[in-house]
Every structure is written in structure tokens, then in C-alpha cells.
Amino acid sequence: MSSKQHVKRVWTVGSYSDIGPNFLPMAAHLVEAAGVGRDQHVLDVGCGTGNVAISAARRGAHVTGLDITPDMLENARENAAIAGLDRIDWQEGDATDLPFEDDTFDVSLSCVGHMFANPPDAAASELVRVTRPGGRLAFTSWTPRSVVPAMAKVLQEYLPPNPDAPDPPFLWGDADVVRERLGDGVATLSFATGVVEQVALSPAHYWEGARTQSGLFIVALENVEEDAFPALREDMIEAIEPYFDDGKNAVSMEYRLTEATVE
Numbered sequence: 571m572s573s574k575q576h577v578k579r580v581w582t583v584g585s586y587s588d589i590g591p592n593f594l595p596m597a598a599h600l601v602e603a604a605g606v607g608r609d610q611h612v613l614d615v616g617c618g619t620g621n622v623a624i625s626a627a628r629r630g631a632h633v634t635g636l637d638i639t640p641d642m643l644e645n646a647r648e649n650a651a652i653a654g655l656d657r658i659d660w661q662e663g664d665a666t667d668l669p670f671e672d673d674t675f676d677v678s679l680s681c682v683g684h685m686f687a688n689p690p691d692a693a694a695s696e697l698v699r700v701t702r703p704g705g706r707l708a709f710t711s712w713t714p715r716s717v718v719p720a721m722a723k724v725l726q727e728y729l730p731p732n733p734d735a736p737d738p739p740f741l742w743g744d745a746d747v748v749r750e751r752l753g754d755g756v757a758t759l760s761f762a763t764g765v766v767e768q769v770a771l772s773p774a775h776y777w778e779g780a781r782t783q784s785g786l787f788i789v790a791l792e793n794v795e796e797d798a799f800p801a802l803r804e805d806m807i808e809a810i811e812p813y814f815d816d817g818k819n820a821v822s823m824e825y826r827l828t829e830a831t832v833e
């Protein structure tokens with residue numbers, strides 16, 4: 571299986587349409603921070619089921635939603651139809667090789683989307699390339715100290731070592747790494763931090779959701795010996811526990827929002 575097929579499979583198995591709605595406040599934060607407005611040309615990279623693209627289109631922007639996974643785009647189209655938005659341009663494509671001319675967009679956005687593309691430097695330069703000079707870039711990523719990287723660390727301990735593993739996606743949530751990756755492509759750069767609260771009855775329920783709904787975990791678990799599952803489950807629940815807020819019955823998921831003006 572090619573690496574592109576693998577990526578598509580990761581984002582097709584499970585049920586992202588059950589996970590995506592948890593991230594709606596982050597999508598709203600991103601669209602607001604980027605100042606999306608009427609008649610702007612806006613790109614949403616790794617648009618998934620359409621959270622950002624549809625939020626931007628509701629503000630009167632001309633929106634293109636791009637994703638590598640056809641099933642996500644199918645879901646996004648259904649969501650746009652429910653919202654009564656028939657002018658969003660949905661396109662299949664890769665964040666590292668965007669199918670657009672230079673300087674096409676006023677605003678390019680990605681909500682925990684382009685962070686999964688490899689190599690990350692290509693994803694960075696493509697975002698800059700397709701955005702017009704003076705236009706804006708904004709994206710979110712889980713921070714390195716967030717719950718998702720904490721769970722990925724546990725998983726790593728149960729997987730065979732992989733010397734060819736790419737950089738961890740959540741480095742896009744580290745301001746120093748972002749500064750380096752965007753380099754001279756941007757004239758201004760600022761960062762904000764936000765949290766989405768994902769409701770769950772307990773840390774174990776949160777793990778149950780991730781294990782059964784998230785393609786990232788479902789596919790990775792295929793490489794874990796079944797007799798290691800009980801220990802892995804225990805370690806996962808322990809890793810999730812510090813992020814669980816008993817006062818809200820929710821897991822706090824911290825993200826970094828980067829906003830930049832293109833040079």
C-alpha cells in the first residue's frame with residue numbers, strides 16, 4: 571500500500587463524523603482569528619467534514635475545501651447541503667502539493683489538518699505559496715503537552731520501533747518549530763492557545779471513543795499484539811486522567827493557533 575493510500579485509509583476507517591463536532595469551537599476560533607469576511611477567497615486544507623469551510627462560507631467567503639480523503643469530502647458535501655451552502659468548491663488533494671496557482675487565496679486555513687501532512691516543510695511552503703502577498707494564514711495543531719500527544723506516547727511504547735517515522739504532527743503546536751518552518755514566507759507571526767472540551771463519562775470512556783472512532787488509533791492498534799491490549803488500556807487511562815475535569819465531565823484538549831501574514 572502506498573503512503574497516500576495508507577493516509578486515506580487512516581482517515582476513512584473509524585467514524586470521524588462523530589469526532590469532528592467536538593472541534594467546532596476550535597473551527598470558530600480559527601475563522602474569527604483569521605478575520606474571514608464577505609467575498610474573500612478562503613482555502614481550508616484538510617477540511618475533513620467541513621467544520622472550517624462551512625463556518626467561513628456562512629460569513630460570505632468564497633470557499634475551497636481540500637482533503638486527501640474522499641470519504642471526508644463526501645461527508646463535508648452532506649454538511650454543506652444541510653447548511654444550504656451549495657457554492658463551496660470541494661477538492662481532493664494533498665497539502666504538500668496543492669492543486670492551485672500561486673497567490674490564489676486571501677486566507678488559507680487549516681484546523682488540525684495540515685499538521686498530519688508529510689513532509690511538514692512542503693505543507694508549510696504550499697500554504698504560503700497559494701496565499702497572496704499580504705494575505706493571511708492561520709492554522710491549529712494540538713500542542714506537544716496536549717492529551718493527543720500524551721496518548722500517542724503511550725501507543726509508541728507498544729509499537730515496533732520505526733526509524734523512518736516522520737516528525738510528530740504536534741510539532742506544529744510548538745511556536746519555535748512553526749517559526750522555523752514558515753521562515754521568510756511570512757511577514758508577521760502570532761500565536762494563541764485554546765482548549766476544546768470533549769465530554770466523556772470517564773477517562774476510560776474517552777479511550778473507548780478514541781479506540782473505536784479514531785482511524786489514527788484504530789490503524790496503529792493493528793500493529794499491537796492482542797495480549798498487550800489490557801496493559802495498553804491501563805496506561806492510556808492513566809495518561810488521560812490528568813486531562814479529565816471532574817467538574818465538567820470532559821477531557822481538555824489544548825491546541826495552538828498560529829496566525830501569520832504572508833510576505
Ligand SMILES: C[S@@+](CC[C@H](N)C(=O)[O-])C[C@H]1O[C@@H](n2cnc3c(N)ncnc32)[C@H](O)[C@@H]1O
Nearest residue numbers: 581616617618637638639664665681683686687
Ligand atoms: C483531524 S482531521 C481534521 C478535519 C477538520 N479540519 C476538522 O477540523 O474537523 C485531519 C484531516 O486532515 C486530512 N489530511 C491528512 N493528511 C492530509 C494531507 N496530506 N493532505 C490533505 N489532507 C490531509 C484528513 O483526511 C482529515 O480529514
